[in-house]
Amino acid sequence: MIEFRGVRKEFPDGTVAVESVDLIVPPHETTVLVGSSGSGKTTLLRMVNRMVDPTAGQVRIDDVDVSTLDAVTLRRSIGYVMQNSGLLPHRKVVDNIATVPVLRGESKSAARARALELMDTVGLDRSLADRYPTQLSGGQQQRVGVARGLAVDPNILLMDEPFGAVDPIVRTELQDELLRLQRELGKTVIFVTHDIDEAFRLGDRVVILREGGRIVQTGTPAEILAAPADEFVAEFIGADRGRRELHVAEIDGRRLAVDGDGRPVGVLAP
Numbered sequence: 001m002i003e004f005r006g007v008r009k010e011f012p013d014g015t016v017a018v019e020s021v022d023l024i025v026p027p028h029e030t031t032v033l034v035g036s037s038g039s040g041k042t043t044l045l046r047m048v049n050r051m052v053d054p055t056a057g058q059v060r061i062d063d064v065d066v067s068t069l070d071a072v073t074l075r076r077s078i079g080y081v082m083q084n085s086g087l088l089p090h091r092k093v094v095d096n097i098a099t100v101p102v103l104r105g106e107s108k109s110a111a112r113a114r115a116l117e118l119m120d121t122v123g124l125d126r127s128l129a130d131r132y133p134t135q136l137s138g139g140q141q142q143r144v145g146v147a148r149g150l151a152v153d154p155n156i157l158l159m160d161e162p163f164g165a166v167d168p169i170v171r172t173e174l175q176d177e178l179l180r181l182q183r184e185l186g187k188t189v190i191f192v193t194h195d196i197d198e199a200f201r202l203g204d205r206v207v208i209l210r211e212g213g214r215i216v217q218t219g220t221p222a223e224i225l226a227a228p229a230d231e232f233v234a235e236f237i238g239a240d241r242g243r244r245e246l247h248v249a250e251i252d253g254r255r256l257a258v259d260g261d262g263r264p265v266g267v268l269a270p
């Protein structure tokens with residue numbers, strides 16, 4: 001379990017990215033932090049592995065205050081996947097995946113063998129192992145990023161808009177892959193996005209943030225959809241525009257579900 005207790009972050013230039021956050025992130029689930037740009041999502045995420053230290057309050061992992069842990073050791077024990085994959089351009093795919101295990105003292109051959117297994121895990125063909133990141137598609141690069149995040153077999157995986165830079169079809173594929181992986185691995189995942197549809201698709205729990213890291217609602221997607229906490233949430237999730245309201249339309253004897261704009265979203269089972 002990860003716990004944010006009265007966490008605040010004020011940067012040296014006076015910007016208050018996070019005013020005061022209390023949040024419990026349950027283990028073995030995906031918790032999605034969603035909010036518009038500048039709502040403090042990345043700052044909160046980076047406090048877990050001490051890439052950012054809070055100005056006040058505590059982040060606790062399994063009841064240990066992370067500020068009492070060595071920052072480098074902590075960082076290398078937690079998976080981190082970022083937008084644009086963050087791969088090292090001059091290293092082959094297999095070596096990118098093996099980077100942190102080697103830094104932690106694993107032999108190069110063992111780390112490479114495990115990296116190849118991880119390529120299978122994230123759905124990458126092993127024939128890509130000796131390529132350089134620029135020789136891969138955007139979606140493949142993101143898969144390498146996920147494999148690298150999993151390379152130290154972390155209990156915690158932090159994902160910062162990992163699928164933000166790929167086209168919608170690849171994005172859906174990567175989301176499907178993450179859902180499959182998570183069913184198998186059951187990591188404690190914190191996933192940051194500004195896309196509410198992605199949040200509802202991936203999150204066991206969704207945390208909706210406003211500026212200053214203000215939490216406006218936490219719940220399962222169903223709870224949030226059924227009862228948006230306020231007008232901001234209703235607008236954010238599209239409930240106010242009727243986007244989330246589905247109606248039944250009958251066409252050629254089939255019953256279709258259509259959204260607020262009249263667009264078909266599915267067929268009702270007979």
Ligand SMILES: Nc1ncnc2c1ncn2[C@@H]1O[C@H](COP(=O)(O)OP(=O)(O)OP(=O)(O)O)[C@@H](O)[C@H]1O
Binds near residue numbers: 011035036037038041
């Ligand atoms: N190093 C820094 N120094 C000063 N201000 C910062 C720093 N890092 C972030 N901020 C500010 O803190 C606020 C929160 O930033 P953060 O990156 O956490 O938001 P975010 O919700 O992840 O946004 P985005 O979706 O755009 O990445 C913003 O106003 C940002 O400009």
